Amino acid sequence: MELRHLRYFVAVAETLHFSRAAQKLNIGQPPLSMQIRALEDELGVPLFERSHRRVFLTSAGRAFLVRARQILADAEAARQEVQQIAGLDAGELRIAFTTSAPMTNLMKRVLTGYRQRYPRVTLTLSESPSERQRDALTERTLDIGLVRQAEDAPPIAGLSFETLIDEALVVVLHQGHALSRRTSVSMADLAHEAFIMHPHDVGTAIDGTIRRMCERAGFTPRVVQEARESTTIVALAASGLGVAILPAAVRCIQIEGACFMDLSEPDAHTPLLLAKRRDDTSPLVQAFVTICREVAGRLHETPPPAA
Missing domain, CATH: 1.10.10.10 (Winged helix-like DNA-binding domain superfamily/Winged helix DNA-binding domain)
Structure with missing residues (x-):
């Protein structure tokens, strides 16, 4: 019990x-x-x-x-x-997250749980690309990062990474698009489509994953528009400007004309990881890690909603 x-x-x-x-x-x-x-x-x-x-x-x-x-x-x-x-009744915890992380059930439940258990701790939250979060952790201007990272990414000295959830990637397109009538699409189906992606200087791991998936399908994505925010990318795809590939958490973005399609590729997923310094023994950090693991464990136990 x-x-x-x-x-x-x-x-x-x-x-x-x-x-x-x-x-x-x-x-x-x-x-x-x-x-x-x-x-x-x-x-x-x-x-x-x-x-x-x-x-x-x-x-x-x-x-x-x-x-x-x-x-x-x-x-x-x-x-x-x-x-x-x-010493968990006061202090500050600096947390950064990728643009899509707040849309996940995990982050919402973790923040709610942490505030309920440790109401006197100040949570300083900021949105930041994964690459910049890693730099900030190394420079000790950040305590916790919620990052996206390629599975084959090289280790970073002094930092530890723990997978919390593994999200499916979905295709976002206009609801009138010919592919929207299918139950799922493959990367090969997107070979001749115009793509909407994040700019290179944003430092997102997802775009690298997308480009590798395109290469394996035999083509290079034709990028017609770039945007920094996931919400903006969804809105542009909903307008018919092109297609986009984003974490499944963006399904919660309710924009008229947007259609979200499953990808049939087995590697069409992106992990959300908790990043921190290996030598960080702060009780505030350890408590946050514990709650992340608890929430992630419950999410893994919960069956997916019926189709």
């Missing part, structure tokens, strides 16, 4: 509604239901009576709710105490 199981149980017990509890916890309803079932199996008693319309606490569930709330309260008190001892 873990504390998260108790948090899940209390959320359902207080709302008596699995969907609302899942929304409150910021997780999917199916994994929440599975965790509650697992908790009941471990305890050997049902905690809830379920019907098509209502959820009720059993007598065992009502008794367990009292205990669960007390355990969570004690755990919170212990957490606050050790934070004060370890």
Whole structure:
């Protein structure tokens, strides 16, 4: 039994509604239901009576709710105490991220979780290309980087990189484009298309990945327009100016005329990594790394939405 199981149980017990509890916890309803079932199996008693319309606490569930709330309260008190001892109740954490990272569920949940656990820590956030983040970490003007990096990128002395999520790459094009009627497209299908990409001086790893994918498909991308922001690139592609390839997180950008297509290539993905200095022993940094791993682990457990 873990504390998260108790948090899940209390959320359902207080709302008596699995969907609302899942929304409150910021997780999917199916994994929440599975965790509650697992908790009941471990305890050997049902905690809830379920019907098509209502959820009720059993007598065992009502008794367990009292205990669960007390355990969570004690755990919170212990957490606050050790934070004060370890220096986690104040300070500043400097975090940079790539342009598409804030669109991911991972970053949103990590920042929310960190602020909830360490409300007195100041988070100084900045958007920066991956290459500049690596330089800033080396120069010690940055504590944490959320970067994109090619799988064959050479190691950088003094820095460590940890993959948090591996995102699919998607094609962005105008909804009236002939390819938009397909279920997916291949790189070969894009050989004669005009491309919209980031400028070379931005230092994004994704563009290098895209160019290598084009080369393997037998062509060099014909770039007709460059833009620094992912939102701008999506808007230009939606206008019919050309096609773009971006991380799947950009699907959340609601722009009229934009169509997002899956790529059929098995290597059409881009990892989002956590970068930091190897010798950084700051408790603020270590706490951020821990939360990143927790959130990434939950995202890996959550099944993808039904098509």
